[in-house]
Amino acid sequence: MTGRTRPFPWPVLLDRLSAQYRTGDWRRPYLRDHAEDPFQVLIGTILSQRTRDANTDVASAELFARFPDARSLVRADPAQLVPIIRRVGFYRTKSRVIRACAQAVLDRYGGSVPRTYEELVALPGVGPKTANCVLVFGYGIPAIPVDTHVHRIANRLGVVRTRTPEETEARLRAVVPERYWIPVNPLLVQHGQNLCRPRGPLCGRCPIAELCATGRALSSGRSPPRPDDAPSGSPAGRGARRGSPAGRQRGTPRRTGTSARRPASRTGRRPPRRPPAGSR
Numbered sequence: 001m002t003g004r005t006r007p008f009p010w011p012v013l014l015d016r017l018s019a020q021y022r023t024g025d026w027r028r029p030y031l032r033d034h035a036e037d038p039f040q041v042l043i044g045t046i047l048s049q050r051t052r053d054a055n056t057d058v059a060s061a062e063l064f065a066r067f068p069d070a071r072s073l074v075r076a077d078p079a080q081l082v083p084i085i086r087r088v089g090f091y092r093t094k095s096r097v098i099r100a101c102a103q104a105v106l107d108r109y110g111g112s113v114p115r116t117y118e119e120l121v122a123l124p125g126v127g128p129k130t131a132n133c134v135l136v137f138g139y140g141i142p143a144i145p146v147d148t149h150v151h152r153i154a155n156r157l158g159v160v161r162t163r164t165p166e167e168t169e170a171r172l173r174a175v176v177p178e179r180y181w182i183p184v185n186p187l188l189v190q191h192g193q194n195l196c197r198p199r200g201p202l203c204g205r206c207p208i209a210e211l212c213a214t215g216r217a218l219s220s221g222r223s224p225p226r227p228d229d230a231p232s233g234s235p236a237g238r239g240a241r242r243g244s245p246a247g248r249q250r251g252t253p254r255r256t257g258t259s260a261r262r263p264a265s266r267t268g269r270r271p272p273r274r275p276p277a278g279s280r
């Protein structure tokens with residue numbers, strides 16, 4: 001035994017999810033229909049924090065109809081903004097943050113949203129997920145935005161064993177070849193909104209069940225992997241899973257009868273690529 005393992009089949013997983021959600025009446029992630037203008041991706045992603053996509057959709061459509069760019073947004077009276085974004089929650093804080101962010105974009109970059117991770121996370125209200133969303137959806141630069149869906153599904157798949165989205169992003173950047181980074185977020189988010197739900201994932205209808213550690217465990221009557229098991233594809237992971245006692249990780253489904261079945265590229269050296277059709 002050499003300790004070498006086959007790499008995780010990312011292209012198969014991404015192709016299957018892309019085919020699954022290409023047609024049909026599936027829920028669609030907010031950014032799937034709003035991936036045109038980097039400024040609107042930036043502000044829309046800040047608005048989307050801790051709220052439902054449907055609320056972000058309505059609020060951002062109205063906001064950008066009246067204030068489509070940094071220059072117009074900094075001139076907006078806060079009293080004008082509050083009624084528009086009230087539905088996204090935390091609206092007083094968010095109205096302050098989006099104006100501060102627009103002001104910084106205007107002051108530091110003349111109104112053009114920067115194209116590097118480091119510049120983006122230095123803007124008010126911008127964390128790793130928002131910065132990576134701007135890179136992927138605004139500019140087509142490889143990155144992996146990690147929200148709760150991506151974090152949960154990556155752990156259910158068994159490709160990472162992590163406790164926070166930040167850890168998950170770091171691990172995914174290490175284990176996913178860079179040429180597949182762009183479609184990871186849109187496809188996993190859509191999968192999380194539809195079949196791989198936070199509670200009660202529909203593993204029996206899942207097109208990637210046989211690639212998934214949780215799906216395989218459930219279909220063979222075993223318990224899903226635990227957080228301290230090593231990830232799929234590592235020699236330790238195979239042994240650890242075989243020998244591990246039963247347990248559940250946070251975000252993995254209960255076994256039920258029905259469900260059983262920072263780095264160089266942050267600066268964008270590669271030519272821009274857009275998310276695939278049918279993705280977020």
Ligand code: SF4
Nearest residue numbers: 196203206209212215
């Ligand atoms: S098999 Fe189940 S847990 Fe795994 S990705 Fe599919 S729906 Fe999610």
